[in-house]
Structure formats: C-alpha cells, structure tokens
Amino acid sequence: MRWKKTLQVVDVHCEGEIGKVITSTTLDVPGATMLDKLVHLNRVDDSLRRLVCFEPRGFAQMTVNLVLPPTRPDADAGFIVLQPDKAHPMSGSNAICVVTALLETGMLAMREPETTVRLDTAAGLVTVTAACQDGKVTSAAIETSPSFVQDLDLVLETSDFGRIKLDVAYGGCFYGLIDVGQLGLTIAPQNAHALMRAGTAILTELAAKVPVAHPERPQINQFSYVMFRDIRGDLVQTCTVLKPGRVDRSPCGTGSSANLAAMQARGLVKTGDSLTSESIIGSRFRVEMLGETTVGNRPAVLPRVTGRAWIYGISQLGLDPTDPFPRGFALSDTWGPHVDEIL
The missing domain is CATH 3.10.310.10 (Diaminopimelate Epimerase; Chain A, domain 1)
Incomplete structure (x- = not known):
C-alpha cells in the first residue's frame, strides 16, 4: 500500500x-x-x-x-x-x-x-x-444562526408543476420551503423518488430565477436545498431534497430553522414555543424558538434544534x-x- x-x-x-x-x-x-x-x-x-x-x-x-x-x-x-x-x-x-x-x-x-x-x-x-x-x-x-425570511408566498412558474407558492428562508443555508400538498404528494418513504425528482427540478428553477444573498455574509448567495413540508400544528413533516438527487433522512436542522422563521412570520409560533420536525423515515428533532433578533434589516428568529447521533x-x-x-x-x-x- x-x-x-x-x-x-x-x-x-x-x-x-x-x-x-x-x-x-x-x-x-x-x-x-x-x-x-x-x-x-x-x-x-x-x-x-x-x-x-x-x-x-x-x-x-x-x-x-x-x-x-x-x-x-x-x-x-x-x-x-x-x-x-x-x-x-x-x-x-x-x-x-x-x-x-x-x-x-x-x-x-x-x-x-x-x-x-x-x-x-x-x-x-x-x-x-x-x-x-x-x-x-x-x-x-x-x-444555530439567526434565521430569517426573504419571501413569503413567492409564486414560481415551473416547467413541470405549473405555478406553485413557496417561502424563501435562511436557516444556515437558503431554502425553498414548499407545502407538499401542492404537488399532490405526501411525505412518505414510498414517495421518496417522486419527491427527489420534484425537488431537484424546482431547485434548478429557483436557482435560475430567484436571487438570494445573506445581508451580512454576501458570499452566501445560493440556494442549497428545497424542503417539502406538511405543517400539522406543532408537528411538521419535512423532506429536504439535495442535489444532484436524493432526500435527507433526518428532519433537517437548517431547514427546520428556516421553516421556524417562516412560521413566526405568519404568526404561527412565538418565543418560547417548540415544534417537532419529523423526517420521511419518522425520526424527529425538537425545534424551539428562543427569541427574536435582526439580520441586516430583516426580522429574524433564534432557533434551537435538538437531536441525536x-x-x-x-x-x-x-x-x-x-x-x-x-x-x-x-x-x-x-x-x-x-x-x-x-x-
């Protein structure tokens, strides 16, 4: 050797x-x-x-x-x-x-x-x-990093799915957050391939059509992932899609942080609240909102994510x-x- x-x-x-x-x-x-x-x-x-x-x-x-x-x-x-x-x-x-x-x-x-x-x-x-x-x-x-929303209910014209709505948010990386029901899918193991194909296609179109940049760290200026979600009160099913084509097996900490910011912007959570993020295989993170802050001139939340390895x-x-x-x-x-x- x-x-x-x-x-x-x-x-x-x-x-x-x-x-x-x-x-x-x-x-x-x-x-x-x-x-x-x-x-x-x-x-x-x-x-x-x-x-x-x-x-x-x-x-x-x-x-x-x-x-x-x-x-x-x-x-x-x-x-x-x-x-x-x-x-x-x-x-x-x-x-x-x-x-x-x-x-x-x-x-x-x-x-x-x-x-x-x-x-x-x-x-x-x-x-x-x-x-x-x-x-x-x-x-x-x-x-983790303060998490913030860039766009709520952004309308994206897609080649494969027509017009869809999504949130653009940052939780350590930039995400497109999509309610999975728009695609006629559920977050379940048997749908992993369909979610992967949909997520990678949407991520490609997002990267081409929607500019992003962190207000204080301008070198962070690209989408990393698409996260499909199904919000059920304080339980959020998640499925994050990674390029070139696979789904995250975990509930996704940065994606859950980005989603926490989107939920706070809609008045669905406040400081002191906690959520459960559940992955496509049923594993879970606890996601808490510790407080509020700003990133540049954007309102932001302070998340805490707990899991095991x-x-x-x-x-x-x-x-x-x-x-x-x-x-x-x-x-x-x-x-x-x-x-x-x-x-």
Whole structure:
C-alpha cells in the first residue's frame, strides 16, 4: 500500500442521515475565516470534496464533514459540510454528528452531564450543548444562526408543476420551503423518488430565477436545498431534497430553522414555543424558538434544534497514486437525474 493521502474518518449518523466526520488534524484549507475556506473549496480547489463524496469512495446518500482548526478565539473547532454538489455553510444534523464524533472519540474533553462545544462555521458561531452520560452523547441541542425570511408566498412558474407558492428562508443555508400538498404528494418513504425528482427540478428553477444573498455574509448567495413540508400544528413533516438527487433522512436542522422563521412570520409560533420536525423515515428533532433578533434589516428568529447521533464505525480513507479516479465519478442510476450539474 502506497497512499499519498490518508484521512481518518468517523462514521456517524444523525437520526438516520449519514454524516461522516474527517478528523485528520493535519488538514486545513486556505482562508482567514471559515466562510473564506468555504469559498476556497467551492471556487478554487474542490479536489478534497470530490475525493471523499464521489464514488468509488463515497456515495450519494451521505455527507462528509471536514473538521478544521477554528478561525476565531471563541470556538473549539471549525467544520465545513461537504456534499456532492458543493460545500455548504451549515447543517444541523451534521453539526450533531461532528460534536458526537469529537466528544466520543476524545478529541475534545467530555464533561458529564453536559458539555458545551462552540463550532466555527461559515454561517457563524454555533453553540452546541451535548447531554452526556457514560461516555455517550445522548442528545445535542444546537443554537444555530439567526434565521430569517426573504419571501413569503413567492409564486414560481415551473416547467413541470405549473405555478406553485413557496417561502424563501435562511436557516444556515437558503431554502425553498414548499407545502407538499401542492404537488399532490405526501411525505412518505414510498414517495421518496417522486419527491427527489420534484425537488431537484424546482431547485434548478429557483436557482435560475430567484436571487438570494445573506445581508451580512454576501458570499452566501445560493440556494442549497428545497424542503417539502406538511405543517400539522406543532408537528411538521419535512423532506429536504439535495442535489444532484436524493432526500435527507433526518428532519433537517437548517431547514427546520428556516421553516421556524417562516412560521413566526405568519404568526404561527412565538418565543418560547417548540415544534417537532419529523423526517420521511419518522425520526424527529425538537425545534424551539428562543427569541427574536435582526439580520441586516430583516426580522429574524433564534432557533434551537435538538437531536441525536450515533457512531457506527471508524475507517481510514486513502488515495493510491495510480488510482484512475482521484476526482471520483457519479452515475445517474443512483445519483439522480441532475447528476450532470455536479460533474
């Protein structure tokens, strides 16, 4: 064996969604801030993301999280979300995976009954309170970025579904939030393929027709996901669709935060209220509204999302210098109909 690169990887899932964690402490990415590093990964050098996310080392139904030294003194660690289409600023399920991996492997000291971990992300500082017992992180509560609405009831003319209404909101990433009943579908495992095809098509049209930009972090200026939702009082069914073509197995922390902002803008929730977000496989997050603030001149909410993660393996990933696929590959039979957009 003559690997020219070796990565230590902790295999984790959060409520069913795989969020692998690269814990190789020698890795870093150019940039003075985590947002600068995100831009570098997306615009300058995407080789690491492609190496770990694409086949034959990766697969469509997973995310890989890159743990980095923090760029700010009030953080314990930094991380960036690597997915097949690009690197993303933040993910709730993946923040839970990262904290679980850091504490349970001893990379950060665990203190029972609670350990506070501050994560430096491209979306800002994220504070995670991990409940700990007998060396295990039993749950993690994320106080994430202020979440806000850009558009309520935006009308989008689509090629496949005609005119639909959606909310454009930010919860660490930009989302198109769509009431699933408009498509004549329900959020259920047997509809995952139909939801994936619909979501990727709508996401493509959103990206082409609707500009977005964070008021204080202008480099965050793209849609990341479409989230289908079915609001039933304080229970919200969610199904987030990721490019090039798959659905999130978790209830989606950033999407649930964006949806919380949309519900608050409609007067459906207020400070102190809590919701349950339920994924397509029935796993759940608790979503709380801690307060109100502003982002630029936009009203915003302060969310807290609580969920659980489990380590299921530890592995080493390597690259032989003669490997013909250092940048990986993806095929539409498993990656979905929009695979050409990421290759």
